[in-house]
Amino acid sequence: QSALTQPASVSGSPGQSITISCTGTSSDVGGYNYVSWYQQHPGKDPKLMIYDVNKRPSGVSNRFSGSKSGNTASLTISGLQAEDEGDYYCSSHTSSSTPLFGGGTKLTVL
Amino acid sequence: QVQLQESGPRLVKPSETLSLTCTVSGGSINRYYWSWIRQPPGKGLEWIGYIYYSGNTNYNPSLKSRVTISVDTSKNQFSLKLNSVTTADTAVYYCARTITWFDPWGQGTLVTVSS
Numbered sequence: 270q271s272a273l274t275q276p277a278s279v280s281g282s283p284g285q286s287i288t289i290s291c292t293g294t295s296s297d298v299g300g301y302n303y304v305s306w307y308q309q310h311p312g313k314d315p316k317l318m319i320y321d322v323n324k325r326p327s328g329v330s331n332r333f334s335g336s337k338s339g340n341t342a343s344l345t346i347s348g349l350q351a352e353d354e355g356d357y358y359c360s361s362h363t364s365s366s367t368p369l370f371g372g373g374t375k376l377t378v379l
Numbered sequence: 380q381v382q383l384q385e386s387g388p389r390l391v392k393p394s395e396t397l398s399l400t401c402t403v404s405g406g407s408i409n410r411y412y413w414s415w416i417r418q419p420p421g422k423g424l425e426w427i428g429y430i431y432y433s434g435n436t437n438y439n440p441s442l443k444s445r446v447t448i449s450v451d452t453s454k455n456q457f458s459l460k461l462n463s464v465t466t467a468d469t470a471v472y473y474c475a476r477t478i479t480w481f482d483p484w485g486q487g488t489l490v491t492v493s494s
Binding site for chain 2 (some may be wrong): 272315319326360368
């Protein structure tokens with residue numbers, strides 16, 4: 270079981286929008302609408318930002334949105350803010366019912 | 380709201396068994412799946428396995444031969460045992476409630492494998 274593929278790093282300036290991709294296969298990302306995204310700041314536990322592809326938990330800013338096309342899911346952050354800097358991980362349900370994480374993406378706010 | 384807290388030894392010797400417990404407070408352990416997830420220093424997240432409150436389990440194929448997850452509903456706790464550990468098992472270990480997503484998470488506990 271290979272990890273889902275994410276870019277190692279992305280960056281953007283305050284106010285801009287960025288998108289982080291998460292690529293899998295038809296046995297995971299493409300086969301189910303069960304992709305979730307997590308934000309992690311250094312030394313902290315991951316925080317759920319998006320679940321079931323495009324749903325936002327209560328309390329998460331509407332600047333965060335999720336989508337999916339084929340075997341690739343995406344997390345978009347609009348109106349980038351300094352506090353958005355951190356690591357982002359995607360996760361997907363799989364055909365073997367064993368959840369899979371992406372390798373993580375480091376977001377730098379310039 | 381539901382909170383999770385990991386507990387257990389922070390230092391384990393190579394070839395021995397890593398044992399951790401996750402205590403669920405603010406809600407019942409019943410009706411949900413509960414996962415263990417780990418993160419080696421400076422690396423990404425790896426799902427270890429989950430257990431349903433009834434006792435049904437599912438494990439990461441890469442760790443399946445060494446992992447046992449159990450649940451004690453009377454104590455609102457679930458536990459992880461990872462045997463025959465090596466230095467590659469050094470990581471922050473998290474527990475998390477599992478639906479089709481993971482939330483909430485415990486704060487994590489760093490377990491170091493070293494002689």
